[in-house]
Amino acid sequence: xxxxxxxxxxxxxxxxxxxxxxxxxxxxxxxxxxxxxxxxxxxxxxxxxxxxxxxxxxxxxxxxxxxxxxxxxxxxxxxxxxxxxxxxxxxxxxxxxxxxxxxxxxxxxxxxxxxxxxxxxxxxxxxxxxxxxxxxxxxxxxxxxxxxxxxxxxxxxxxxxxxxxxxxxxxxxxxxxxxxxxxxxxxxxxxxxxxxxxxxxxxxxxxxxxxxxxxxxxxxxxxxxxxx
Numbered sequence: 326x327x328x329x330x331x332x333x334x335x336x337x338x339x340x341x342x343x344x345x346x347x348x349x350x351x352x353x354x355x356x357x358x359x360x361x362x363x364x365x366x367x368x369x370x371x372x373x374x375x376x377x378x379x380x381x382x383x384x385x386x387x388x389x390x391x392x393x394x395x396x397x398x399x400x401x402x403x404x405x406x407x408x409x410x411x412x413x414x415x416x417x418x419x420x421x422x423x424x425x426x427x428x429x430x431x432x433x434x435x436x437x438x439x440x441x442x443x444x445x446x447x448x449x450x451x452x453x454x455x456x457x458x459x460x461x462x463x464x465x466x467x468x469x470x471x472x473x474x475x476x477x478x479x480x481x482x483x484x485x486x487x488x489x490x491x492x493x494x495x496x497x498x499x500x501x502x503x504x505x506x507x508x509x510x511x512x513x514x515x516x517x518x519x520x521x522x523x524x525x526x527x528x529x530x531x532x533x534x535x536x537x538x539x540x541x542x543x544x545x546x547x548x549x550x551x552x553x
Contacts, residue, residue, distance in 0.1 A: 333357045341426020363397070364422035367429060386479060390429060392420040449492065459495045466491035 335351050337344045340362035351358045371377075383389050392399075392415075399420075400409035421427035449455050455463075467487035474481060 333359050335359075336361065339426060340424050341421060342428045344426070345428070362424050362426065363392070364424075366424045373429075388415075388419070390421055390423065391415065392422045453492060453496050454499075455492065455496065459492070459499065463488060463491040463495045466494060 334356035335358045337348050337351070337358060337360045340348070340360045344360055344362075348358050348360045367373075377383075394412055394415065398411045400411050402409040419427070421429060423429070449460060453459075464483075467483050467490075470487045470491065471481050471483045472478075
């Protein structure tokens with residue numbers, strides 16, 4: 326026999342970011358609201374404190390904050406004509422599970438900054454002539470190099486060797502670019518010198534011609550004055 330529950334004003338399915346905000350606004354308006362969420366309740370005092378917070382195996386590898394697609398299958402197809410197939414492994418799309426939904430699923434990791442983290446730019450500047458943009462480009466290149474290595478994605482990490490090779494590439498590229506810019510500038514300056522010489526000689530010719538004409542006019546004026 327079905328159980329008849331107490332009537333409510335609103336039912337919100339999903340207690341993630343959107344659902345929780347909507348629940349809050351409805352209850353502030355005086356409505357009686359019930360929110361439904363798949364999975365367990367989350368207790369921050371127990372689950373998101375040290376040292377459990379840094380359980381990388383539990384949260385990053387085993388994805389215990391994510392939906393288990395072996396229990397709740399999600400199917401996918403690219404077009405309506407295709408056969409929808411189950412998603413066996415989530416990629417960037419990681420639906421959360423439990424109260425809070427996707428709002429709490431980012432690995433549950435909050436690492437303390439190391440002393441070296443505050444010296445990355447200055448330490449690199451001491452060894453290389455780099456800017457903040459160069460460091461950003463090096464990090465991106467290191468990530469691409471790490472992702473291209475063989476093996477499962479879950480085991481890939483950006484190592485020091487990736488970053489050192491990337492920063493060396495960025496510095497080398499900067500030197501090549503600088504040489505190219507200076508070479509173009511020197512070429513343009515060298516190419517402009519003959520033009521400057523031609524322009525100068527033409528101006529000198531025009532000046533001498535005008536001076537000669539002015540002298541002739543002055544002599545004619547003098548002769549006319551004497552004849553009078």
